[in-house]
Amino acid sequence: MENNNHPVLVIMAAGMGSRYGGLKQMDPMDERGHLIIDYSIYDAVQAGFREIIFVIKEENKQIFQERIGDRISSRVKVSYAFQRLNDLPAGYQVPEGRVKPWGTGHAVLSCFFAVHGSPFAVINADDYYGRDAFRKMYDYLAHNGDDTKYRYAMVGYQLKNTVTENGYVSRGICEVNDREELVGIHERTRIEKHPTGIEYTEDDGKTWTPLADDTVVSMNMWGFNYSIMNELLARFPAFLDRALKENPLKGEYFLPSVVADLLAEDKAAVKVMTTPDKWYGVTYKEDKPVVTAALKKMTEDGIYPPELLDGGEYC
Template sequence: MEPTLLILAAGMASRYGSMKQIQSFGPGGETIMDYSIYDAIRAGFKKVVFIIRKEFADDFKAIVEPPLKGKIAIDYVYQDLKSFTDGYQVPADRTKPWGTAHAVLCAKDAINEPFAVINADDFYGRDAFEKAYTFLTKNVNGNTYSIIGYELLKTLSDNGTVNRGVCRANASGDLVAIAERINIAKKDGKILVDDNQEPKELPMDSQVSMNFWCFDQSIFPYSEKLFNEFLSDNGNLTNPKSEFFIPIVADKFINANKGSIKVIPTSAQWFGVTYKEDAPEVKANLEQLVAAGEYPAKLWK
């Protein structure tokens, strides 16, 4: 059974200030998503499912579908505030999506095979997709998931601080914990963190999550159970900023001894558009990769 690629594209892009999921960055007008899909196809993925919001569905489909026709199967899932909230009253002033784990849960009826999860606005690199495909076709099961681990130094921005989930693994390479660290930046040859946790300096080779996960479809019923628990906490239900994130599910999974999550390191260079000022650098990076022969000048000839 060939794995599916699930792309999270329902975010509001609050820091970036526009719908960056469908913005052109490549020399042929490609979006960052195009490169992820291209890498996924050549790794062996046969289907892509987009999680989007209904209000920009038409614009999204008009841009995404034409170049992919005949190259990979496509499906769409809408992340809606009322999805999987049966029995709970969603506050009228709640506008923010419930978070990445809820987004994944919304794809429950569209995915019946092992799958990878990525963000729409991150460039992950070919190596990451090849390793994800290998894991999803050979090693994934109901007790074994994985996360692609990136070198922290390769995920920083020159235009401001970033937030990263710093992974801690045991000697067997199993994820032990993810610590969400905020306000990370490189300064004077060091990687420093300005938050209320310790340590304040992180090793250059720290492995971090860029939200590239590999799951068996058994994650859906487990996530649904945890989402019900999340909503049963009235503080989460009424707080307009509370979110149900994938690391919450991952943390519960490993700490409840449901199974293990392997940390699969990649040497790939990550880049993305956290800030508008990152856009020129993203374009330059893609042009360099094209010039080096990693990608054709026009992905979808």
């Protein structure tokens, strides 16, 4: 089933960046001052996206407008959605001492009205995904509406292309069937690259379990029809009931967890589109030189124009 509305790009940028330190989304990644977001927006526009929604903290709106929004608003439609800590269903309150945002599911839910019924892709502001991912995602969203099931998508990466040399990462480990559909996704919150290979632990490093280099993982590049919004809204109170009891200061409403529930209930099918591209990100400050060197080489190789969003090739 074709989609009548043009796909929208949602960029999640309200995270605190605690492991990196500071507002890492605003950290320049090349000598011209470009951010990782600039590369993602360039790739997204080349793929066909013409509308972008930034999910941010309300207090960061001015810096986002000055550094990004105003600069690209003549080329694409730009809007902002605020992920507010106190934006909760009636009858719920923010626990005393809570400062951490409510997670990726809540971030997407903050776009409930801004997306205006369109299909949309979701990415992190501080991750580099590669142009192949945006092309595949736009094409899927433009041509696949819901039918007897919700028709969603994700771009999967090989685990070996998503780890850092500078510490641990969290990844959604994906189980994929022979129809290239997601069967299940399991959050591993501490994955590290060791001399013997890539491994994860669930007991603070007492024991480690190996993972194959080509394990398909989610980097939070999802594609949804608008139906996900009603599911996120309906399931949020049940999450809060658990989180406020078990982990009131840090419990997060994870987007992949909601997708996993929909798969288990056979309400959704998620197409997994794999890419050979390498992911780059700045989980830690020590990651920045690796990212800047990679982006510089891609520019030298002609993958990106030197001026990116300011160049004539942008649209």
